[in-house]
Amino acid sequence: MRVCFHGTADELDLVAGRSLMVLLTTSHLPRMRVFELHYAHMLTHPYDGRHRLCAELTETEVSDDA
Numbered sequence: 406m407r408v409c410f411h412g413t414a415d416e417l418d419l420v421a422g423r424s425l426m427v428l429l430t431t432s433h434l435p436r437m438r439v440f441e442l443h444y445a446h447m448l449t450h451p452y453d454g455r456h457r458l459c460a461e462l463t464e465t466e467v468s469d470d471a
Contacts, residue, residue, distance in 0.1 A: 411455065411458075445458060
């Protein structure tokens with residue numbers, strides 16, 4: 406799954422520096438889902454300085470005792 410995050414350069418550096426992301430889900434799904442971040446790259450708009458981090462996410466399995 407391809408996703409993009411928008412934020413300041415400092416905020417996106419924090420996201421890009423992590424290899425795993427944990428997302429909380431709604432009550433009818435498993436409580437947490439864990440994704441690995443691949444091929445992350447940051448884009449900067451040349452005129453207004455906005456930043457966007459784009460990456461591929463793949464879901465990983467997590468054992469119950471983790």
